[in-house]
Amino acid sequence: MIKLAIIGKWFYAVAFIVFGIQHFIYAEFAATLIPAWIPWHLFWTYFVGVAFILAAISIIINKYALFSCVMMGIMLAMFILLMHIPNLVNHPQDPQRWTRALQDVLFMGTALMLTGELKLQTAGKYLFAVPIIILALQHFAHANFVTAKVPAWFPAVEVWDYIVGIVIIVAAIGIITNRYMGAPALMLAILLFTLALLYHVPLLIADVHSGQQWTGAMLDIAIAGGAFVVAALPAVYYKPASMAT
Template sequence: MQNPVKIWRVLFAFAIIAIAVQQIIFSVFMPVIVPWPADLAASKPAVYIGSLVLATIAAFIIIDGKAHPAAIYLGLLFLLLLIIFHIPNQFLTTPNFLGSWANSLKIFALAGCSLIVASVLPQGGYTTGFEGMIPAGKYFLATTMVVFGAEHFIYADFVKNLVPRGLPGHLFWTYLTGIALVAAGLGIILNIKRRLAAQLLGIMLLIWFVMLHLPRAMASPRNLNGNEIVSAFEALAFSCGAFILAAVSKRNNIPVTSKVKARRK
């Protein structure tokens, strides 16, 4: 299990570092990181410092001995950004429009993925004091997926335009993926075939990364300060979190006697 998990962990860290690099390139905070206030979001010193902090914490996730606390701190950072910047911004602008909460939900899911990464790593001799938050990670990711799935039905006329042109039946794919997101999210939350739900969610998000997000990013790399590229890396990060959750769920489902035998070997 360790090799696949490490691959997804490294890819997750790479996705976060890539978002930080995008911010430095365009000298602006991406809406998923800091959407408000406008002066802060476009402040070069703040962008450079904030992006370096984000990239540094994510880079430590790649290092075996530092990965566990780094993943927890990254999750806490995302939660702080959600509380300090995203939620106030939403209530000051469009609190009643569910679609405008997309970036808030995304950073909530990124926090969840970070905690999921921490859940699969040995604690070692260093404790952050926030280890108790780790089990909540899967619920953060799953809740976001349920809401995004519901939005496939609420805003179907918009979502269907995101389906690749080569696929027939755009509305069909819109509803099907909406059902899949809701089912996967509820499976994780209610612990109904959690491992399978996480695996299928990871596969679906990875397919979206390849078929939907990468082509859009390549077609418009500089549109909205490279927002399409950031969306691609968000999808990759969510996919990595789902695959790691599936691995964690598999490990937790192994009978105790089997675990003892494995240790003896």
């Protein structure tokens, strides 16, 4: 369990270090994502970049990690409230906006799970698992930007898309219902990580300087990291309610 937690926190933290660096490399673009009514767009862009990097390092070295994870969760909650919800209100039919919002919800859930605090971990588990189910449903629409994309060179891609969607949903339901210990979460983590490698590595080799490819790869790696963190949660989460203490 400890090894799974270490893998998960490294995946999550490294992804956010990359996101933080991108706030400096692509500062002008990142600034456009901030709501127009908030002043000093570039300042907040750099501020978020620094916050991501420092929080990720804190998580890796386990120094002030509780504080960093709570602050990360609060920051992601602010993204959801200030950016994603207004965007969804204005563009309710845009599936990509829904995807990014849901990804930030599950990233917030992962941050809470990494706090090590029982109540926050419980909330974090559900904030991670419920969005995963909604994201998995997009596999049935063959949306090419969803979590754990199926590589285009797979035979019968649409069939695999259905299979991946079903497996993710079943695993997420197992997480929510606390069935079979951490096995569903571990299965989900391995699936997401494997598909992320198969999909993103060839694209990054073809264009290693593509910021868009790096963002997509790190989003999927961070989500896989969250699944590893779920798999490492204490056994109390996987006991039937009548047995939990």
